[in-house]
Amino acid sequence: MKSSMINAKTRISELIKANPLVIDSLVELNPNFSKLRNPILRSLLARRVSISDACAIAGCKFSDFMDKMTLIGFTTDREVDLSVAKDHGNITAANTTGGFKVVELDVRPVIASGSDPLELILKSSKSLKDNECLKIINTFEPVPLINLLSKQGFRSWSERAEKDLVYTWFVKDEVNHVIPKHPTAKDNLLFNGSEFERMLDFFGPPRTRTIDVTGLEMPQPMISILENLSRLGKDEALFVYHKKLPVNLLPELEERGFKYFIKNCPDGKVNMLICKV
Structure with missing residues (x-):
């Protein structure tokens, strides 16, 4: 394999495509990466998750991840360590339900069927009322989803209830509620006519x-x-x-x-x- 330069922003799909040893090496590093052996989860996650996101999801150190990739032939750029948890406007466990009516969405059956739950999640988030919060039930922390909804004005908080059971709550920002942007050519949105x-x-x-x-x-x-x-x-x-x-x-x-x-x-x-x- 030709040596490839990777950094914290490199997508997991790029690693897997470049080197077939990636999945086995990551599972050896951290058992949480065994999800990549599931073709359905791999299809949903690998193209959306960066190395820094993957470290956050699996709960491993960025430096350990890069050390493992170096061993199988990658050249690593570690100048910026993006594995530090990002501030998504987190809310605490105490107030995820306090004052909010919980709208629960279990996406595990959707993923198990081979479908992508993103469309269903986005539909649910858009229909939330001001006194409601969305509770996503999954087997992992949905970092790409957190990043996406944070851009749309949502705050979030995750709790790992069990080894393969993670709850993630989303609520609209108290000041900047989610307001659909008016379509403009500059903003790359939808057009008709x-x-x-x-x-x-x-x-x-x-x-x-x-x-x-x-x-x-x-x-x-x-x-x-x-x-x-x-x-x-x-x-x-x-x-x-x-x-x-x-x-x-x-x-x-x-x-x-x-x-x-x-x-x-x-x-x-x-x-x-x-x-x-």
Whole structure:
């Protein structure tokens, strides 16, 4: 394997792709990493979790993680240790339920079925009333979800009840409640009508690739879209026929630096146009 430079922000999926010894080495380091041997959990977590996030989830030291990766051939950049717990506006155990009505969501059956619970979680968080908090039940601390919802104005707190049982509470910030942002081209949000058509005309047929994922079962639509985007030229756009708004795909597009434009269709389906920023 060619030596690869990694740092705290490197995604676990990149490590696994670069070196097949990664999973076994991490399980040897900390048994909590055995979740990566589960193909469903690996698919959900690896592409979203960085090394620093993984250390927080598994409860291991950043330095120990990097030492293990060095042993199997990686070159490590340790200048910035991001494994220190981030402040997500944490709330204490005493006030997670005090004054709040708990809306409980157990995502373990969803994950066990092979589905991604992100869309369900986001729907639940958006429907919360001011006097309610969302309690997520999972087998691990959902660090990527915590990071995502913190950007949307949520505070959180996690409790490991048992070895494979973690409760995570989310409440809206007391001052800055979650208010949907008004769509603007600059903010990379959703568009209908003229803006979508304007971008479609801008790229035109010669620079637009088209795929139809309406007949695919989860999680194949996301996989197909991301694979096609990896082959997209600098001045090209990807036109996607989708059966619904792919809520769990949107954060991935933003993280990878893509802009997306979405047009709702009369039959409930959506058309997407995705391009590189």
